[in-house]
Amino acid sequence: MNSNQTFHTRTTADVAADLEVDIGHGLEPDEISLRVEQYGENAIEETEKTTFLQKFLHQFADVMIIVLLVAAILAGAMGQIHDTLVIMIIVMLNAVIGSVQEYRAERALDALRKMTSPEANVRRSGHIQHIPADQLVPGDIVFLEAGNIVPGDLRLFETVDFELEEAALTGESLPVAKHTSAIDDPDIPIGDRLNMAYKGTHVTRGHAMGITVATGALTELGRIATLLREAEDVFTPLQNRLARFGKRIAVAILIIATIIFISGLLRGEEILLMLLTALSLAVAAIPEALPAVVAISLAIGANKMGRRNALMRRLSAVETLGSVTYICSDKTGTLTLNEMRLAVIHADGRDINSLSKTGNQHEDQHELWQWLTRALALCTNVNRDFKHQITGDPTEIALYLGAMDAECDKFELEESLPRLAELPFHADRRTMTTLNQVDDSVIAFSKGAPEAILPLCRHQLTTQGEIDLNSEALLQQSSDLANHGYRVLAIAMRKFPKLPADLSVESVESELTLLGLVGLIDPPRPEATQAIEDCRSAGITPVMITGDHPGTAQAIAQQLGISIDNGVLTGEDLERLSEDDLLKKVKDVHVYARVSPTQKIKIVTALQTRGKYVAMTGDGVNDASALKQANIGVAMGLKGTDVAREASDMVLTDDNFATIVRAVREGRRIFDNIRKFIRYTMTSNSGEIWTLFLAPFLGLPLPLLPIQILWINLVTDGLPGLAMSAEPQERGIMQRPPRPPEESIFAHGMWQQIVWTGLLIGGLSLSAQAWAYHSGSQNWQTVVFTVLTFPQLVNALVFVPNENHSSVSA
Amino acid sequence: MGNLPLLGTVILTIGLQLLVIYHPFFNLIFHTTPLTMEELTICCTLPFVVLVTVEIEKWLARKGWIYDLKKEIS
Numbered sequence: 001m002n003s004n005q006t007f008h009t010r011t012t013a014d015v016a017a018d019l020e021v022d023i024g025h026g027l028e029p030d031e032i033s034l035r036v037e038q039y040g041e042n043a044i045e046e047t048e049k050t051t052f053l054q055k056f057l058h059q060f061a062d063v064m065i066i067v068l069l070v071a072a073i074l075a076g077a078m079g080q081i082h083d084t085l086v087i088m089i090i091v092m093l094n095a096v097i098g099s100v101q102e103y104r105a106e107r108a109l110d111a112l113r114k115m116t117s118p119e120a121n122v123r124r125s126g127h128i129q130h131i132p133a134d135q136l137v138p139g140d141i142v143f144l145e146a147g148n149i150v151p152g153d154l155r156l157f158e159t160v161d162f163e164l165e166e167a168a169l170t171g172e173s174l175p176v177a178k179h180t181s182a183i184d185d186p187d188i189p190i191g192d193r194l195n196m197a198y199k200g201t202h203v204t205r206g207h208a209m210g211i212t213v214a215t216g217a218l219t220e221l222g223r224i225a226t227l228l229r230e231a232e233d234v235f236t237p238l239q240n241r242l243a244r245f246g247k248r249i250a251v252a253i254l255i256i257a258t259i260i261f262i263s264g265l266l267r268g269e270e271i272l273l274m275l276l277t278a279l280s281l282a283v284a285a286i287p288e289a290l291p292a293v294v295a296i297s298l299a300i301g302a303n304k305m306g307r308r309n310a311l312m313r314r315l316s317a318v319e320t321l322g323s324v325t326y327i328c329s330d331k332t333g334t335l336t337l338n339e340m341r342l343a344v345i346h347a348d349g350r351d352i353n354s355l356s357k358t359g360n361q362h363e364d365q366h367e368l369w370q371w372l373t374r375a376l377a378l379c380t381n382v383n384r385d386f387k388h389q390i391t392g393d394p395t396e397i398a399l400y401l402g403a404m405d406a407e408c409d410k411f412e413l414e415e416s417l418p419r420l421a422e423l424p425f426h427a428d429r430r431t432m433t434t435l436n437q438v439d440d441s442v443i444a445f446s447k448g449a450p451e452a453i454l455p456l457c458r459h460q461l462t463t464q465g466e467i468d469l470n471s472e473a474l475l476q477q478s479s480d481l482a483n484h485g486y487r488v489l490a491i492a493m494r495k496f497p498k499l500p501a502d503l504s505v506e507s508v509e510s511e512l513t514l515l516g517l518v519g520l521i522d523p524p525r526p527e528a529t530q531a532i533e534d535c536r537s538a539g540i541t542p543v544m545i546t547g548d549h550p551g552t553a554q555a556i557a558q559q560l561g562i563s564i565d566n567g568v569l570t571g572e573d574l575e576r577l578s579e580d581d582l583l584k585k586v587k588d589v590h591v592y593a594r595v596s597p598t599q600k601i602k603i604v605t606a607l608q609t610r611g612k613y614v615a616m617t618g619d620g621v622n623d624a625s626a627l628k629q630a631n632i633g634v635a636m637g638l639k640g641t642d643v644a645r646e647a648s649d650m651v652l653t654d655d656n657f658a659t660i661v662r663a664v665r666e667g668r669r670i671f672d673n674i675r676k677f678i679r680y681t682m683t684s685n686s687g688e689i690w691t692l693f694l695a696p697f698l699g700l701p702l703p704l705l706p707i708q709i710l711w712i713n714l715v716t717d718g719l720p721g722l723a724m725s726a727e728p729q730e731r732g733i734m735q736r737p738p739r740p741p742e743e744s745i746f747a748h749g750m751w752q753q754i755v756w757t758g759l760l761i762g763g764l765s766l767s768a769q770a771w772a773y774h775s776g777s778q779n780w781q782t783v784v785f786t787v788l789t790f791p792q793l794v795n796a797l798v799f800v801p802n803e804n805h806s807s808v809s810a
Numbered sequence: 811m812g813n814l815p816l817l818g819t820v821i822l823t824i825g826l827q828l829l830v831i832y833h834p835f836f837n838l839i840f841h842t843t844p845l846t847m848e849e850l851t852i853c854c855t856l857p858f859v860v861l862v863t864v865e866i867e868k869w870l871a872r873k874g875w876i877y878d879l880k881k882e883i884s
Contacts, residue, residue: 707839715823716826719823720819723816724816726815726816764856777846782831782842782843786831786845790827790853793820794858795860795864797820
C-alpha cells in the first residue's frame with residue numbers, strides 16, 4: 001500500500017481500488033476485523049496503559065513505602081523479626097489498596113472517556129452505521145457533515161458546499177473549501193491538498209463523503225501528535241496545591257522527627273528504636289497520599305455524575321464546579337423544551353392560558369369554547385405512529401395538544417366529525433382550512449397568520465353572540481403577543497349547509513367568523529424553574545443567552561424567574577457598548593437576545609474580568625471558542641456538535657439546564673468530602689505528632705511503638721477515611737455562596753482546628769499515659785494507643801458529618 | 811446519619827482495635843497488653859471530652875466569635 005502522502009494525486013476510483021473497497025457498498029465485517037488487526041485502533045496513543053502489576057510495583061516507588069521498608073530492615077536489625085514481618089505485610093496491603101484504588105479511578109475515567117468519545121458515520125456492508133471513531137479502519141467510507149470532527153485521513157469523493165477548518169493541522173483558522181478532483185503536485189503542502197480531509201479538522205459547513213486512507217498514528221495528525229499533544233494538565237489545581245503543601249509540611253515534620261530522635265537519645269533510649277520511631281512518625285504525618293486520594297474522589301465523583309447525565313471531560317472541572325458564580329445558558333432546548341406549546345388564547349375579549357375545563361377560566365359553557373377547541377383539533381395535521389407518538393410540525397403538535405387540554409382528541413373527534421376536504425397551508429396566503437361534516441352542516445375551520453385571516457373575517461364569535469369584528473384592536477393584540485415572543489395564529493370558522501361545490505380558496509376562505517387568537521411559545525422545562533431557584537439560593541447568577549427575539553427571551557426569562565430588572569441586552573446593543581460600559585453592565589444584565597457566538601465570548605470575557613467564575617453552554621461549531629474561554633464549558637450531548645463537545649469540560653447528555661445545577665451540587669459535595677477527609681486525617685496526624693513530641697518534655701517514656709503508629713494511620717484512620725467520599729451532601733449545600741476558586745482548602749478555621757484538636761487529643765493521650773504509668777500499670781502503652789484511636793472514631797461519626805462551618809449563611 | 815459505609819467502617823474499626831488489645835496473637839504483634847476494665851472505661855470516656863469541646867467550638871464558630879467565618883465566606 002502506498003504512503004498516504006500521495007493519495008491526493010490519484011483519482012478516487014484508483015484510491016478505492018487500492019484500498020479494495022466498493023464506494024457504494026463499504027467494507028464487509030470479516031474484512032473490517034482483518035484491518036482492525038492489521039492497523040489497530042484509530043487512536044493517537046494517549047497515555048500508556050499500565051497493567052495492574054505495574055501499578056502494584058509502582059506503589060513501591062513511593063517515598064513513604066521506601067521509608068517503611070527501611071524501618072522494616074531496622075526492626076530486623078534490632079532482632080525484632082516479627083516487627084519486620086508485620087511492617088512488610090502492612091506495606092504489601094497498602095500497595096494492594098493503592099493499586100486497587102488507582103485501578104478503579106482509571107476504570108472510571110476510561111468509562112467516561114468512552115462515553116464522550118466522538119462517533120463516525122460510515123457505510124459498511126451497504127448500510128450507514130454510527131461507529132465509535134476509534135473503530136475506523138482504512139477503506140471505510142465516511143460521511144461528514146457540519147459540526148463533525150474528521151475521524152481519520154480521508155480522500156474525498158463527494159463534496160457539497162463543503163468547508164473544513166484545519167487549524168489543528170495547519171494553524172490556519174479560516175475554513176477552506178474542499179473539492180474531489182485529483183491534484184498533480186505530489187509535494188504540495190498539506191494545507192493545499194483540497195481533496196483531502198484530515199483527522200482532527202472540523203467541518204464548518206456542507207457535507208461530504210470520503211474514503212479513509214489512514215487511521216490512528218499514520219494520519220497527518222498522528223505524525224505530529226507528539227508536538228501537538230494537548231497540554232492538558234494531568235493534575236487538578238487542588239492536587240497541585242496539595243502536593244506543594246505536602247512538600248512544605250514534610251520539611252516541618254522532618255524537623256520535628258529529628259527533635260524527637262535527639263531528645264530520645266538524650267534520655268538514653270536505644271538508637272535503633274528512636275530511629276524507627278522518628279521514621280514512623282515521618283511516615284505517619286507526611287500527607288503524601290492526599291493528591292492520590294483527591295484524584296480517586298474526583299474520578300469516582302465524575303463517574304457518578306456521568307450516570308446522571310453530566311459527563312465530565314476534565315477532572316479539574318469536577319473540582320471547580322462548586323466555584324461557579326455565573327451560569328450562562330442557551331435558551332432553546334436547555335432552559336426550554338424545544339417544543340411549541342399553546343400558551344395564550346385571546347378570545348371573547350380576554351386572555352386565557354388554556355382551554356382546559358378544569359382550569360375554570362371559562363366557566364360558561366358557551367359554544368365559542370367548543371368551536372375553538374374543535375377548530376384546534378380538526379384544522380391541524382399531525383400523525384400518530386404505532387407507539388401512539390404524535391409526530392408532525394411543531395406548531396401543529398402544539399395546537400393538537402392545546403385541544404387535548406380540553407380533553408378533545410383529534411383522532412376520536414374525526415370519527416364523528418369526518419374531514420371532507422382540506423385547503424392546505426400555503427406560504428403565500430399563510431392560511432389553511434379544513435372542511436368537516438358537523439351534524440347536518442359542513443364547517444370550514446381556518447387558521448393562519450392574523451394579518452392573513454383577519455381581513456377574511458366579518459364577525460367575531462363571543463359569549464355575547466356574534467359581533468362585528470374590530471380588526472384594528474385584534475391586530476394590535478396580535479402584535480403585542482408577538483412582541484412578547486409568541487407565535488400568533490388566528491382561528492376562524494364558517495358554516496356551510498353542505499359541502500360547497502366550489503372548493504377554491506377564494507370562495508371558502510371568505511366571510512369567516514373569528515373565534516380567537518392563539519399564542520404559541522417554546523415553554524420552559526418544568527424542572528428549570530426549580531433549578532434557577534437553586535442557583536439563586538446557591539449564590540449563582542443564571543444568565544440566559546439566546547439568538548432569539550428579545551420578546552421571547554423576556555417572556556421565558558419571566559416565567560423562569562430570571563431577573564429582567566436590568567432589561568434585555570441585544571446583540572446590537574452589545575456591539576454599540578464600549579468595553580468599559582460592557583464591563584459595567586455585564587454584572588447586572590441577565591438576559592441577552594439576538595446574540596451571535598462571537599458575542600458570547602465577549603460576555604464570558606467581561607464576566608471573567610469582573611472576577612466571575614463562568615459556566616457557559618453551547619452546541620454549535622461557532623460556540624467552541626466561547627466554551628474554551630469559559631471556566632467550565634458545557635456542551636450539549638443531544639443536539640451539540642462534535643466540535644462543541646471537544647471544546648467543552650462537561651457534556652450534558654440530556655441537554656437540560658437542571659443537570660448543570662445538579663452537577664454543581666455534586667461538585668460541592670465532592671469538594672466538601674475531600675475537605676472532610678483532609679481534616680480528618682490531618683487531625684489524627686496532628687494528635688500523634690503532639691503526643692510523640694510532648695511526651696519527653698513531660699518526663700514520660702516513648703508513648704507509641706512504630707508498629708502502633710502504622711496501625712493507627714492505615715487502619716483506625718484509614719478505614720473511616722475511605723468511607724468519607726461516600727458522605728451524603730450537607731444540608732444547605734445549595735444555600736451558601738460559591739467557594740472562591742483560589743480559596744485555600746484549609747480556609748474557614750480548618751487549619752486552626754487541625755492544630756488544636758490534635759493538641760487536645762495529644763493532651764488526653766498523655767494524661768492517660770501519665771495516669772496509667774504512675775499508677776504502675778503495665779498497660780500504659782496500650783492505653784495511649786487506644787486513647788489515640790477512639791476520639792478519631794467519634795470525630796468521624798459526629799464531628800465530620802455535622803460540619804456546619806461552611807453552611808453559615810453570609 | 812446518612813452514611814452507612816462510614817458507620818460500618820467505624821464499627822469495624824472498633825472491633826479491630828478491641829481485637830488488637832485483647833487477642834494474644836495481636837498482643838504479640840502490636841506489643842499490646844489486655845487493658846483492665848477500668849482502663850478501657852477511661853479510654854472510652856476521654857473521646858467524649860473531644861466531642862464536647864468540638865461542639866463548643868462549633869457553637870462559637872456559629873456565633874462568629876472564632877475564625878470569623880462570615881467574613882471569610884462573604
